[in-house]
Amino acid sequence: MLDFLGSLERTHHCGDLRAANAGQQVVLMGWVNRRRDHGNLIFLDLRDRSGIAQIVLDKELTPDGHLKGEQVRPEYVVAAVGKVRLRGADATNPKMATGEIEIEATQLLVLNDARLAPFSPAEEAIQNEEVRLKYRYVDLRRPEMQRNFRLRHDITLAIRESLSNQGFLEIETPILTKSTPEGARDFLVPSRVHPGEFYALPQSPQIFKQILMISGCDRYFQIARCFRDEDLRADRQLEFTQVDLEMSFPRREDVFAVVEQFLAAGFKAAGVTLPTPFPRITYDDSMRQFGTDKPDLRLPGLTDVRPAFTDENLATLQIDPALPVVALRIPKVGELSRKEREDNWPLFDQKKGAKFIDDFKRLAKGFPEAAAKVRELAGAAEGDFVIIVAGDPAHHVKASDTKFEGRLSEREINVYAAAGNFRTELSKKYAERHGAFGVTEQTVVDAHERNAQDPMDGSTAFHPIWIVDFPMFEYDLASAKWVPAHHPFTSPYEADMANLVSDPASVRANCYDLAMNGMELGSGSIRIHRKDVQQQIFKSLGISDEEAHARFGFFLDALEYGTPPHGGIALGLDRIVMLLAGAPSLREVIAFPKTAKAIDLMADAPTSVSEHQLKELHIRVALKS
RNA sequence: GGGGACGUAGCUCAGUUGGUUAGAGCGCUGCCCUGUCACGGCAGAGGUCGCGGGUUCGAGCCCCGUCGUCCCCGCCA
Numbered sequence: 237m238l239d240f241l242g243s244l245e246r247t248h249h250c251g252d253l254r255a256a257n258a259g260q261q262v263v264l265m266g267w268v269n270r271r272r273d274h275g276n277l278i279f280l281d282l283r284d285r286s287g288i289a290q291i292v293l294d295k296e297l298t299p300d301g302h303l304k305g306e307q308v309r310p311e312y313v314v315a316a317v318g319k320v321r322l323r324g325a326d327a328t329n330p331k332m333a334t335g336e337i338e339i340e341a342t343q344l345l346v347l348n349d350a351r352l353a354p355f356s357p358a359e360e361a362i363q364n365e366e367v368r369l370k371y372r373y374v375d376l377r378r379p380e381m382q383r384n385f386r387l388r389h390d391i392t393l394a395i396r397e398s399l400s401n402q403g404f405l406e407i408e409t410p411i412l413t414k415s416t417p418e419g420a421r422d423f424l425v426p427s428r429v430h431p432g433e434f435y436a437l438p439q440s441p442q443i444f445k446q447i448l449m450i451s452g453c454d455r456y457f458q459i460a461r462c463f464r465d466e467d468l469r470a471d472r473q474l475e476f477t478q479v480d481l482e483m484s485f486p487r488r489e490d491v492f493a494v495v496e497q498f499l500a501a502g503f504k505a506a507g508v509t510l511p512t513p514f515p516r517i518t519y520d521d522s523m524r525q526f527g528t529d530k531p532d533l534r535l536p537g538l539t540d541v542r543p544a545f546t547d548e549n550l551a552t553l554q555i556d557p558a559l560p561v562v563a564l565r566i567p568k569v570g571e572l573s574r575k576e577r578e579d580n581w582p583l584f585d586q587k588k589g590a591k592f593i594d595d596f597k598r599l600a601k602g603f604p605e606a607a608a609k610v611r612e613l614a615g616a617a618e619g620d621f622v623i624i625v626a627g628d629p630a631h632h633v634k635a636s637d638t639k640f641e642g643r644l645s646e647r648e649i650n651v652y653a654a655a656g657n658f659r660t661e662l663s664k665k666y667a668e669r670h671g672a673f674g675v676t677e678q679t680v681v682d683a684h685e686r687n688a689q690d691p692m693d694g695s696t697a698f699h700p701i702w703i704v705d706f707p708m709f710e711y712d713l714a715s716a717k718w719v720p721a722h723h724p725f726t727s728p729y730e731a732d733m734a735n736l737v738s739d740p741a742s743v744r745a746n747c748y749d750l751a752m753n754g755m756e757l758g759s760g761s762i763r764i765h766r767k768d769v770q771q772q773i774f775k776s777l778g779i780s781d782e783e784a785h786a787r788f789g790f791f792l793d794a795l796e797y798g799t800p801p802h803g804g805i806a807l808g809l810d811r812i813v814m815l816l817a818g819a820p821s822l823r824e825v826i827a828f829p830k831t832a833k834a835i836d837l838m839a840d841a842p843t844s845v846s847e848h849q850l851k852e853l854h855i856r857v858a859l860k861s
Numbered sequence: 862g863g864g865g866a867c868g869u870a871g872c873u874c875a876g877u878u879g880g881u882u883a884g885a886g887c888g889c890u891g892c893c894c895u896g897u898c899a900c901g902g903c904a905g906a907g908g909u910c911g912c913g914g915g916u917u918c919g920a921g922c923c924c925c926g927u928c929g930u931c932c933c934c935g936c937c938a
Contacts, residue, residue, distance in 0.1 A: 270898075277895035290898070310888090327896055335898085352889065354871050359887090359899085362872055366930050419938050439937095466937040585934090710938095722938050747938095759938080821931095832931065 239345035244315055251287015255336045257320045262339060264289060265315045265347070267377065268308050269358045278305040282316055282339075283357070285382055290329075290338040291316045301344035310358070311350035311374070317343035365823070369837040372828060383684060384825050387506055388813045392459060394505035394688075395479055395809075398498040404457040404481060409444035411461070415787070416442050419723070420464035423474075431854040437463035440806055443791050445482040446725065446763055449802035450794050457481040459809065468832050470821040471755065471811060478758075479812075482804030488746065488762060491805055492702060495750065495758075499700070499807070506816040507683035508694035514750070518705040520644055524560070527656015529706075532754030533699035534672040535663050536615065538562040538655050541624060544609035550626075552602070553593070559627025560651045563614040564659040567670045569621035583661035589647065590654035591628040599624075621666070625655035640741035643707060660754060676753065680818030698815070700752045708732070708743040709776070720777050722747050725770070726761040727803075733769065736776050750807065757812060760805025767795045 247263045266284035280291040293305035308314060318341035329335030355362045357377035362368060368375040375381060396406065415422045415436040423437040438444075440462050448456045460480040468474065479498070483490065496512040503510040515533075522529050525537040542561040550557045572580075577594050584592055593599055600607040616622045627647065644652075667673045679697035686692055708728050709718035718740045720726070728736065732743040747761030764770045770792065774784045784792060813825040823829040830836050850857065 270900095272897050272900050273894080274897065274900075275894040277897080279897055279900085281898070288898095292896085294895075296895090324896080327898090329898055332898075352871075356872090356888075359872085363874095364868095364872075364930080367872080369930090420936085464937060467935085469937090470932070472937070587934095706938095720938070724938095726938090831929090833929080835929095837930095 237346075238349065239315075239347060241315070241345070241347060244317070244345065246315075249286035250282050250284045250289035251333055253289055253320055253334050253337055253339075255322055258322045258337060260320045261318075262320055263315060263317050264291070264339065266313070267350075267357075268310055268312045268314060270310070271305070271308060273306065276302070278302060280305060280308065280314070280316070280344075281358075282314065283377070287333055287379075289334045290332075291318070291341050291344070292338050293341050293344060297340065298342050298344070301341050304344045304346055308344075308346060309350065309352070310356055311353060311377075312346060313348040313350070315345040315347055316341050317345075366831075366837060369823075369829070369831065372838045376827065381824070384813070384817045384819065385827065387684075387817055388809075388825055390505040390688075391502040391813055391816065392809065394501045395498045396459065398501035399457045399479075399481065399494075402455070402494055402497060404455040404483075404494075405453060406458055407448060407453065407456050408458065409438065409441040409448075409460065411437060413438050413444075416440060420466050423463045423465050426853040426855055428852055428854075439464050440478060441480055442723065442725070443788060445480060445804060446802065447791065447794050449482055449484050450797065450799045453484075455481070455483045456804075460806075462806075468830065468834060471814070473810070473822055473826060473829055474834055476822070476826075477809040478806040479809050480804070480806040482802060484800040484802045486762070486801070486803050488704075488748065488803070491748075491760060491762075491803055495805060495807070499812070502812060503694060503698070503816065504691050505688050507686040507688060507691050508679060508698065508816065509691045510698060510700065511695050514700040514702055516702040516704055519703055519707065520705070522703050523644055523649055523652045523656075527562075527652040527654070527659065528754075529703050529749060530751035530754060530756045531701060531703075532660065532663070533701060534676070534697075534753060535659070535670065536565050536567065538564050538625075538652070538659065539614040541610045541613050544606045544613060545603075546606075549603055549606050553626075554629060555591070556627030556629040559590075560648055561624065561626040562652065562655050563610050563616075564623050564625065564655050564662070565614045565616055566621045566659070566662050566666050567617070567672075568619050569662075569666045569669050570619050572621065580662060580665070583665070584658050585654050588650040588654040589628055590625055590651045592626075592654075592658065593624040596622060621662070623658065623662075625651065625658060627651050643741055646711075677818055680816065683816070698752060700750060700757070703749040703751060706745045706747055706749075707741070708745040709740045711741070717778055718776065720773075721745065722761060724773055724777060724779070725763045727764045727769070728773075733772075736772055740776060746803075748805070750805070752815060755811055755815065756808075758805055758807030760803065762801070762803035765795070765799040765801045767792070770795060 244263060246265045250264050250266055253262070264282055266282045269281035269283035269288055272279040276295040278293040280293065281288050282291050293302045295302040316339055318339045320337050321340050323336060323338050353371055353374045354367050355374065357374055361378065361380065412425060412435040416439050420439050422439065424434040425437065427433045427435060441458060441460050445456050458480045460478050461475055462478050463475050465474065466472070481494065483494065492513065496514055500510045500512055517525070517531070519529055522531050525531070527538055531537065539562060540560065541563045545561060547557055555561060580594070596607055610624060611622055614622055663670065676697040679692065679694055682692055707721055710721045711718055722745055727746045728743045729746050735742050745761065747759070749756060750758045764773060810822045810825055814822055817825055819825055828836065828838065
């Protein structure tokens with residue numbers, strides 16, 4: 237028999253009660269976390285968002301309440317009326333925040349019963365994510381998930397406040413809009429009013445925020461939902477949230493300063509001090525030193541060990557002398573057996589035209605000087621695992637061999653990337669041995685126990701870095717054309733504009749990425765604000781006037797009505813929270829995420845729709861049989 | 862589109878070379894219990910071994926297909 241809430245008013249949250257509350261009359265409401273029935277005495281652990289408090293139901297004190305206590309089951313929703321009392325010294329539970337007190341109940345109301353769930357929020361996360369996602373409302377009751385969303389809220393709030401304080405206005409842009417040139421597949425929404433025509437969901441508010449700059453908005457930001465119809469990953473969902481901003485008359489430095497300030501504010505809200513300013517690295521240096529454009533600085537980078545070898549050495553070792561020879565080093569791995577090393581071989585990407593040497597004993601036999609020199613150059617200490625990665629002359633990959641002055645060639649990049657990927661894979665595999673990732677995990681755990689007033693030093697755990705000076709164009713072998721490495725509104729450096737036609741390879745884009753701990757957090761640029769430059773870029777990219785006009789004519793029109801120099805950036809909020817929550821996937825920090833196959837297991841989306849709906853939308857479904 | 866891992870009770874898992882009636886812990890149900898807090902004790906229920914086909918005297922186990930979840934490549938500037 238269920239009870240009505242009536243006029244009963246909740247006075248406290250479960251997790252907030254302390255010894256100081258002893259003697260107070262309270263009303264708590266929440267879910268039955270656990271029940272311990274001792275016959276004439278029943279203990280209920282009552283859980284709400286704030287935590288857990290122990291309710292005591294004594295048959296002598298409250299026969300009615302005790303009777304109801306016998307009937308309740310896990311996840312029943314109840315209200316407990318009673319008095320806070322100190323527990324005896326021997327009954328105190330130091331493991332609970334509220335362990336010094338308990339509620340001596342005079343009344344228990346059963347507000348709702350609950351079917352037995354396939355798992356209990358009182359226990360740790362189950363392995364079966366399918367079940368967790370189907371019963372998401374139960375999963376979200378777990379304290380760990382509650383904590384993640386509290387964290388997300390606090391971070392978002394701090395970022396909003398920081399940006400507002402820096403003069404940014406939060407402005408909403410349309411969800412139903414026109415395809416934006418981000419390069420990903422669009423989600424389309426059929427128009428009922430305009431048969432055969434479609435809206436697109438924004439991949440980002442890119443064009444709108446630029447138009448807001450033209451509109452004299454000066455500084456815009458938005459915690460913006462973005463949609464990209466691409467395959468999912470642990471760190472990618474179909475819809476995700478960006479901290480999106482744009483500012484007028486900025487130098488690149490101004491954008492960096494804004495981001496560093498709001499990101500530090502977000503981290504502080506999570507209990508972590510993030511030192512500013514962030515270091516910078518050019519794209520070329522990032523490739524050379526880390527073999528990736530999103531370097532993880534928690535471990536040593538790559539070392540150029542070409543000087544350790546003579547040309548004869550390389551010839552004997554069948555290493556391409558014209559390509560990079562680099563060493564990667566994973567600290568404290570210890571000596572690996574042949575079997576252990578062989579297990580690592582599949583982690584190396586064979587397709588990049590590179591090879592590796594991981595047997596230093598053998599190398600030292602044939603080339604003792606070179607082997608010693610490599611370890612010296614790499615700064616290898618006893619027990620550090622060192623691998624040499626170099627170009628394989630026998631393995632010709634399909635890449636441009638053309639070397640453009642002042643620029644890494646495709647083949648060079650491939651060797652660096654092979655080394656960089658190998659480094660990343662091995663650093664994950666030997667995380668327990670080198671311990672560098674454990675610092676992050678510990679910071680995350682500690683930070684949760686702290687607060688923004690007393691943040692802890694995050695400088696050894698979190699390593700933000702700006703990546704700058706990306707090439708403006710990439711050479712596409714298939715079409716033998718230069719294609720944009722970024723969206724077509726990215727400005728080249730003013731100094732490079734003269735070379736747009738004559739020497740596209742040399743043109744650098746005035747854009748920037750922010751990476752942290754091996755993850756891309758965001759990307760932005762100074763935009764093109766002049767119509768003539770924009771036309772020049774389209775021309776360089778082989779986009780005809782007609783095509784440009786059809787896709788974003790309204791934007792090109794707007795450009796002609798007084799466009800200030802402007803630029804901005806967008807950072808992945810989900811990824812920021814994921815990092816600070818120490819979560820292995822975005823699904824842990826998104827309330828209702830989709831699976832790797834793009835399914836919402838709880839809502840059961842997507843589904844087919846009625847003929848009537850389709851007809852209204854002028855849509856006919858043509859499934860491949 | 863491709864590669865890999867996993868799929869046995871509600872959950873976490875075990876299941877020998879293919880061999881009789883598929884097990885454990887937790888959870889659940891009933892009874893008992895006044896100081897537990899992962900309460901305890903006794904008893905009990907609970908299985909289309911993801912699904913379909915094949916091989917075999919016999920399949921949870923072998924083969925083929927398929928579905929689902931996860932990870933990765935492609936893709937996502």
